[in-house]
Each structure stands twice: as C-alpha cells, then as structure tokens.
Amino acid sequence: MEARPFTPMVQKLRTAGLRPTRQRMSLAKLLFDAGDRHVTAEQLHHEATAARVRVSLATVYNTLHQFTTAGLLREVVVQPGRSYFDTNTTDHHHFFIEANGHLEDIPGDSVAWARLPEPPKGTRIERVEVIVRVTRD
Structure with a gap:
C-alpha cells in the first residue's frame, strides 16, 4: 500500500x-x-x-x-x-547578503572560536550563532 x-x-x-x-x-x-x-x-x-x-x-x-x-x-x-x-536545525551559521536579503548556510565547523566570554552567573551558553553580513562587489 x-x-x-x-x-x-x-x-x-x-x-x-x-x-x-x-x-x-x-x-x-x-x-x-x-x-x-x-x-x-x-x-x-x-x-x-x-x-x-x-x-x-x-x-x-x-x-x-x-x-x-x-x-x-x-x-x-x-x-x-x-x-x-530555517528548516536546517543542525549546527551551522549564515552569510547574509545585504543587497537581496538572501541567507546562505555556513557549516558549523567552518567557524572557529578562540575564546567565548563567561556567561552571566546562573546561565549557560546554549548555542552560538554567527551571521556574516556581505555585500556584492
């Protein structure tokens, strides 16, 4: 069936x-x-x-x-x-193309962190999201 x-x-x-x-x-x-x-x-x-x-x-x-x-x-x-x-709920980031409002995925492992600040007392970092704003040449 x-x-x-x-x-x-x-x-x-x-x-x-x-x-x-x-x-x-x-x-x-x-x-x-x-x-x-x-x-x-x-x-x-x-x-x-x-x-x-x-x-x-x-x-x-x-x-x-x-x-x-x-x-x-x-x-x-x-x-x-x-x-x-975003229908993609996996760990990833985005390019945001200012001219046309288009979002494009960046794989999560393509962004490296040297250091994150300590979160305020009584909280924890759930997730870090990066939006890289770009313009066309």
Whole structure:
C-alpha cells in the first residue's frame, strides 16, 4: 500500500508534540518538501496562497513560531523585525547578503572560536550563532 502524501508531515508534527491540523500540515509540506531553506513568513504566506492553501498571514506567523518552539525550525533574526525561518536545525551559521536579503548556510565547523566570554552567573551558553553580513562587489 502506498503512503498518503501527508503521512510524513503527520508523523513529523506528532513527533514534535504538535497536533497535525490541516493548516499545519499544509504549511509543513510547503516548508519541508523543498529541502533545507530559509523563508520569511511573508514568503511562506505567498507560497501558501499560490498553492491554494487558505491561511492568514497571522496563522503563518503563529505556525512558524510553533514549529520553532517545537524544534522543527530555527529562527534567524537578521535585524530587528526581520526574521527568516530555517528548516536546517543542525549546527551551522549564515552569510547574509545585504543587497537581496538572501541567507546562505555556513557549516558549523567552518567557524572557529578562540575564546567565548563567561556567561552571566546562573546561565549557560546554549548555542552560538554567527551571521556574516556581505555585500556584492
């Protein structure tokens, strides 16, 4: 018997502790079927509209944040009020191309640290993220 098209998304959402609603499944399919990528809420909303998925921009934002909290996505804040959501949740960093707003992955082991500061008392460093801002020549 052939698997149904949403079966992997249902399993992915349930494993993350999220109820597989129609809208979550549709947005997950758009996000994860295309491989690793970086997307803004507005871009995903546009893709959903083009795919005839009836969903508001507010629902897209809420779903992206739910997916991030559940560990399915990483939010990459490139400046206040401007975030991308990354389907690659492995240890890595980013180039941010200022001219067109494009993010490109940098493997985690490509950035070396000579020293990190001691975190404030009662805290621990969870992860270090580097965004290298570049411009075109």
